Amino acid sequence: xxxxxxxxxxxxxxxxxxxxxxxxxxxxxxxxxxxxxxxxxxxxxxxxxxxxxxxxxxxxxxxxxxxxxxxxxxxxxxxxxxxxxxxxxxxxxxxxxxxxxxxxxxxxxxxxxxxxxxxxxxxxxxxxxxxxxxxxxxxxxxxxxxxxxxxxxxxxxxxxxxxxxxxxxxxxxxxxxxxxxxxxxxxxxxxxxxxxxxxxxxxxxxxxxxxxxxxxxxxxxxxxxxxxxxxxxxxxxxxxxxxxxxxxxxxxxxxxxxxxxxxxxxxxxxxxxxxxxxxxxxxxxxxxxxxxxxxxxxxxxxxxxxxxxx
Amino acid sequence: xxxxxxxxxxxxxxxxxxxxxxxxxxxxxxxxxxxxxxxxxxxxxxxxxxxxxxxxxxxxxxxxxxxxxxxxxxxxxxxxxxxxxxxxxxxxxxxxxxxxxxxxxxxxxxxxxxxxxxxxxxxxxxxxxxxxxxxxxxxxxxxxxxxxxxxxxxxxxxxxxxxxxxxxxxxxxxxxxxxxxxxxxxxx
Numbered sequence: 001x002x003x004x005x006x007x008x009x010x011x012x013x014x015x016x017x018x019x020x021x022x023x024x025x026x027x028x029x030x031x032x033x034x035x036x037x038x039x040x041x042x043x044x045x046x047x048x049x050x051x052x053x054x055x056x057x058x059x060x061x062x063x064x065x066x067x068x069x070x071x072x073x074x075x076x077x078x079x080x081x082x083x084x085x086x087x088x089x090x091x092x093x094x095x096x097x098x099x100x101x102x103x104x105x106x107x108x109x110x111x112x113x114x115x116x117x118x119x120x121x122x123x124x125x126x127x128x129x130x131x132x133x134x135x136x137x138x139x140x141x142x143x144x145x146x147x148x149x150x151x152x153x154x155x156x157x158x159x160x161x162x163x164x165x166x167x168x169x170x171x172x173x174x175x176x177x178x179x180x181x182x183x184x185x186x187x188x189x190x191x192x193x194x195x196x197x198x199x200x201x202x203x204x205x206x207x208x209x210x211x212x213x214x215x216x217x218x219x220x221x222x223x224x225x226x227x228x229x230x231x232x233x234x235x236x237x238x239x240x241x242x243x244x245x246x247x248x249x250x251x252x253x254x255x256x257x258x259x260x261x262x263x264x265x266x267x268x269x270x271x272x273x274x275x276x277x278x279x280x281x282x283x284x285x286x287x288x289x290x291x292x293x294x295x296x297x298x299x300x301x302x303x304x305x306x307x308x309x310x
Numbered sequence: 311x312x313x314x315x316x317x318x319x320x321x322x323x324x325x326x327x328x329x330x331x332x333x334x335x336x337x338x339x340x341x342x343x344x345x346x347x348x349x350x351x352x353x354x355x356x357x358x359x360x361x362x363x364x365x366x367x368x369x370x371x372x373x374x375x376x377x378x379x380x381x382x383x384x385x386x387x388x389x390x391x392x393x394x395x396x397x398x399x400x401x402x403x404x405x406x407x408x409x410x411x412x413x414x415x416x417x418x419x420x421x422x423x424x425x426x427x428x429x430x431x432x433x434x435x436x437x438x439x440x441x442x443x444x445x446x447x448x449x450x451x452x453x454x455x456x457x458x459x460x461x462x463x464x465x466x467x468x469x470x471x472x473x474x475x476x477x478x479x480x481x482x483x484x485x486x487x488x489x490x491x492x493x494x495x496x497x498x
Contacts, residue, residue: 111386111440112417131494220402220417223387299391 002059002079006030007087019072019083020051024262031262032085033095033124035102035209036161037073039264044166045073048159049098050124054091057082069094092128099129105139106210107156115211117224117296120263121159142187147177148196150216150275151205155187158212164188164204171268172198188212199238202274206257206265217275218254225296227253232283239270244289252278261292366485368431368446371424371462372469372477376414379471382443385419389435389444397428398435415441422467426451426460436486445479445486 001012006023007030013022021039023031032053037045045051051073055066060080069091072083085091103125110116142155160179165188168175176198177190190196196204204213227246232255234241244259245252255274257265277283291298328334354361374382385402403420405413412418436445454460469477 109415111384111388112415116386220385220404222402223391225391226387296391 002077002081004077004079004081004083006053006083007085013077017077019053019055019070019075019077019081022077023072023083023085030085032072033120033128034073034262035120035124035159036163038163038166038207039262040266041163041166041170041207044161044163046071047161048102050095050102050128052091052094052098054084054088055081056084056088095128096130099125100133102159103129103133104135105156106159107139107141109157113154113157113211114214114219114224115157115208118263119211120209140184145189146216147190148201150202150271151196152214152216152219153188154212154214155189156212157210158188159210160186160188161209163207163209164213167203167207167268168196168198168201171200171203174198199270199272200268202271203257203265203268205274206259206268209263215254215275217278221253222248225299227297229289229291229297231258231286231289233286234273234277234283236270236273239273240267241269241273242267243269243273243283245283245285247280250280252280252283254278258289363448365481367448368433370426370447370449370451371429371435371467372445372447372479373419373422373464373467374443374445374477374479375469375471378411380410380412380414381418381468382414382441383419383422384413384415384417384441384443385422386440388438388440392434392438393429394432394434395428395430397425397430399423419464422464424462424467426462427457433486436482437489442483445477445482447477447479447482449477 001014002017003010003012004019004022006019006026009026009030011022011026013025017025020032020034020037032051034045034051035048037048037051049071051071052069053072054069055075057063058066058081059078061078063080072085102121106121110119110122113119116122140156145153145155147153162179165175165178168177176196177188179186180189181187202215205215208214224246227248229244229246232243232245234243242258243255244257246254246256255269255277257269258267259265376382385400387400387402390396390398390400399421400419400423401421402417405416405418431446433446451460469475
């Protein structure tokens with residue numbers, strides 16, 4: 001069992017744990033942000049470079065520091081490894097640079113985007129980015145495409161994290177979308193305007209860290225912070241049926257999977273649950289979902305449990 | 311026992327002759343009244359005469375259009391979330407093909423309502439607005455007999471397209487911008 005020290009916090013983790021996973025076991029502010037890594041998707045990670053950390057001591061056997069910053073989602077911990085995340089000036093500077101790169105072509109259309117309020121890129125840019133850009137060229141733009149009857153693709157907003165590709169690969173039998181071209185020309189597309197009609201395709205929306213893939217049935221219906229997220233379940237023959245329904249009064253505006261504190265869904269839900277069951281009678285509503293009180297989604301939720309004062 | 315130090319002992323003092331005839335007190339009161347005839351009145355004859363407002367007065371809101379007459383508001387909901395009185399509600403809709411001359415962005419507010427009875431005219435909505443769409447103006451919200459009349463929809467808020475119906479908010483705009491810069495620590 002290797003012991004690793006991250007920003008001064010020591011933890012013993014099983015073999016084969018990555019630095020990011022170890023940091024998540026410790027929790028708190030020292031967890032590096034991740035835009036492309038998704039713990040339940042095999043092969044995800046190391047695309048976005050936001051989770052880069054500095055390894056100041058390789059291991060007990062080889063205490064030399066690693067020469068460059070490493071992606072914490074891919075690097076395994078070694079016994080005696082010492083990692084600096086927020087305590088390292090270099091990491092923060094590099095991360096600010098990564099954010100600037102991610103935002104090069106990202107349109108600043110948050111007031112329009114349905115993801116605003118639960119967007120990882122928003123959080124990341126707010127915490128780590130600079131308020132301005134140095135980019136002087138025209139941003140690349142794409143037309144919006146309807147991929148299938150339920151999903152809208154805004155390629156302009158995409159940061160090429162590949163999560164939607166992995167989720168289609170690992171959750172469904174045949175994937176009909178992928179990333180075409182390379183480098184600056186890379187874009188997500190379906191094979192010759194083929195519609196995505198798989199029963200689990202809606203999970204692409206949940207895994208998308210930005211607003212590139214959005215729910216067409218929820219398009220411009222409301223803003224996430226006006227809705228009340230409620231834990232709910234239903235007897236579903238295809239999926240677990242555990243979901244979050246986003247309610248406004250007595251109306252269900254949208255249904256999503258249950259995201260954990262890192263924005264990851266562990267029980268993927270099917271399209272029937274997500275897009276077709278929007279009556280309150282379809283669901284057994286368990287109660288209000290626990291939302292971090294710093295999140296904009298938690299504003300104005302008077303019905304939530306009061307904090308106990310010790 | 312004395313509970314407070316403000317209690318006063320009651321005295322049933324006999325009034326003097328001058329006090330009993332009351333006339334001196336009446337003349338004294340009349341003199342005060344008469345003096346006020348020649349003083350400058352504290353009120354103005356609204357609406358014929360209007361007081362001069364502060365250049366950054368916060369009154370009746372306006373939803374601005376851009377130079378081409380398209381509505382700036384995209385119904386992002388930031389004003390509603392910033393509103394401490396929860397006076398603002400809106401319903402968004404997607405802009406259709408052929409409506410590009412009406413709305414600036416692909417989403418617009420189909421309905422936009424401010425409850426003027428709830429509004430406290432704090433100006434947080436205009437500070438929150440990322441699109442320079444909402445501003446408070448120096449117009450006074452008119453009185454009304456019914457409560458329904460105070461829920462202002464888009465017909466009462468959006469400015470007109472013709473030049474004479476435009477609402478000038480340049481002073482307010484500058485003021486809001488300076489406030490935003492101050493919050494960000496930018497020197498103007």
